[in-house]
Amino acid sequence: MASKREQAVYVISVAAELAGVHPQTLRIYERRGLIEPYRTPGGTRRYSQADLERLSLIQELTEEGLNLEGVRRVLELENLLLSLRAKVDQLQERVREAHENAEQEIRQVHRSYRSEIVLRRQVLPDVRRTQD
Numbered sequence: 001m002a003s004k005r006e007q008a009v010y011v012i013s014v015a016a017e018l019a020g021v022h023p024q025t026l027r028i029y030e031r032r033g034l035i036e037p038y039r040t041p042g043g044t045r046r047y048s049q050a051d052l053e054r055l056s057l058i059q060e061l062t063e064e065g066l067n068l069e070g071v072r073r074v075l076e077l078e079n080l081l082l083s084l085r086a087k088v089d090q091l092q093e094r095v096r097e098a099h100e101n102a103e104q105e106i107r108q109v110h111r112s113y114r115s116e117i118v119l120r121r122q123v124l125p126d127v128r129r130t131q132d
Contacts (some may be wrong), residue, residue: 009048
C-alpha cells in the first residue's frame with residue numbers, strides 16, 4: 001500500500017480545478033477539518049485521488065443543503081461506520097475461530113468416549129444373557 005506521501009500528487013491549484021472549486025475553498029475545508037492533504041517538508045499541500053473523491057462527496061453534501069458542520073458530522077459518522085464494520089468483521093472472525101475450536105474439542109471428547117467404552121462381551125465373553 002502506497003503511503004499518503006506517494007499518493008498525494010496534485011498541488012492545490014490542480015486539485016481545485018479537478019474538483020471544480022476555488023483553491024480558497026480547499027483551504028477553508030482544511031481549516032474546518034473536512035480534508036487533510038499531505039504536506040511536503042516545505043509546507044506545500046499535496047492532494048491524492050482519495051482527497052479528490054472526498055471533495056466530491058463534500059460538494060454533493062453541500063449541494064443537498066448541508067452546511068460545513070453538517071458535512072463534517074456526516075464524514076465523522078462515515079469514519080465511525082467504517083471502524084465499526086472492521087470491528088464487526090474482527091468479532092465475526094473470532095466467533096468463527098471459537099466455533100471451530102469448540103467443534104474440535106467436541107470431536108476429541110467423542111473420540112475419548114470410544115476408547116473408554118468397553119463392550120460387555122469383551123469383558124465377559126462366555127456369559128450369556130438369560131431371558132426370564
